[in-house]
Amino acid sequence: MHLTGQLTKMITEYNSPIQYYLNFNDEIIIINQLLDKKIKIRFDHYKCLGCGLDKVIFAMGYCKECYFTSPYAGDWILRPELSKAHLGKEDRDLSVESQAQLQPHIVYLAISGGVKVGVTRKSQLPYRWIDQGAEYAIKLAETENRYEAGVIESILKKHVSDKTNYRKMLRESVPYIDLSIVKNELKTFIPDQLENYILEDNEIFNFQYPVISYPHKVNSVNLKKVFEFEGILKGVKGQYLLLDNNMVFNVRNHEGFVVDLIL
Structure with a gap:
């Protein structure tokens, strides 16, 4: 399955374990069902949560101009x-x-x-x-x-x-x-x-999280530096995806990134 959409904070449901969902262009992906399966995420372009333009995300899903002007990103x-x-x-x-x-x-x-x-x-x-x-x-x-x-x-x-x-x-x-x-x-x-x-x-x-195994060390993925990554999903905790190759991906830190999700 190949989907393209804008990343936003994962939706969570308080359960045991916590249930995670990704709202991917109005298609809801049940993240818990992807455990122990291979996933690939590839950067496509930016889409600022404020202006909606393809401008480099500065912080909190906003381009630099929107980050310093939007009431949703105040100090x-x-x-x-x-x-x-x-x-x-x-x-x-x-x-x-x-x-x-x-x-x-x-x-x-x-x-x-x-x-x-x-x-x-x-x-x-x-x-x-x-x-x-x-x-x-x-x-x-x-x-x-x-x-x-x-x-x-x-x-x-x-x-x-x-x-x-x-x-x-x-x-x-x-x-x-x-x-x-x-x-x-x-x-x-x-x-x-x-x-x-x-x-x-x-x-x-x-709180109990859907984690099969934790990474031995933590290698955080930044899509501004690594444009794509893949691995077997071993867990979800906080707003992080945990992969079998010690890579962790903070979904919330990548709000405003439009990506290809290949399952």
């Missing part, structure tokens, strides 16, 4: 403490920013190659955890908007990482750590004026 996305919609101040488009920022957000702890702290819209759970390849996660706080969550995260990332160590996450199944204990330790750093956002709920979520 507040990666740094929620920079959110300003709660003040009625515009970054790039207040209507877009208000819709995204002025809703309940969750500050969480997750284990994905190590313990990390993160922020996401409440409506994005548990999918945000899955996209990061988390094996365990716990809610730490729930805020009324993105800014408040960002402030809490900024405080806690002085004590725990806010980054995912993707190499550790892809090399092996990580050992269990009781996140409720970590949560109790970290919440002592949250100042009094924010402590009312702390959640008493200590449910720990666990």
Whole structure:
């Protein structure tokens, strides 16, 4: 089978194991069914998620011009403490920013190659955890908007990482750590004026990924450097495809790339 389409973030379904789907030009491909089968991906051209033009993708699926102008690629996305919609101040488009920022957000702890702290819209759970390849996660706080969550995260990332160590996450199944204990330790750093956002709920979520075997070492594929690659699909974790030749491919990092998928 030979299909051509634009890469976008894989759709996920919270199940055991996680179910993955690729929306490939309105044709849904069930990625789990491709396990232990040979796949080939070949770069064809770019298609910016913003302007739709064949321009080199700069970041987040956007060409350089769109990345620095689109309201869907503002600095507040990666740094929620920079959110300003709660003040009625515009970054790039207040209507877009208000819709995204002025809703309940969750500050969480997750284990994905190590313990990390993160922020996401409440409506994005548990999918945000899955996209990061988390094996365990716990809610730490729930805020009324993105800014408040960002402030809490900024405080806690002085004590725990806010980054995912993707190499550790892809090399092996990580050992269990009781996140409720970590949560109790970290919440002592949250100042009094924010402590009312702390959640008493200590449910720990666990995620099982469709992985037959992990790579012995991690060789990340970049389609700007290697225009095609192939191998037997051995697993899917986070937004990565894991192949038998130690190659790993981050689908989300290649949003906006139009590729040939040969099955």
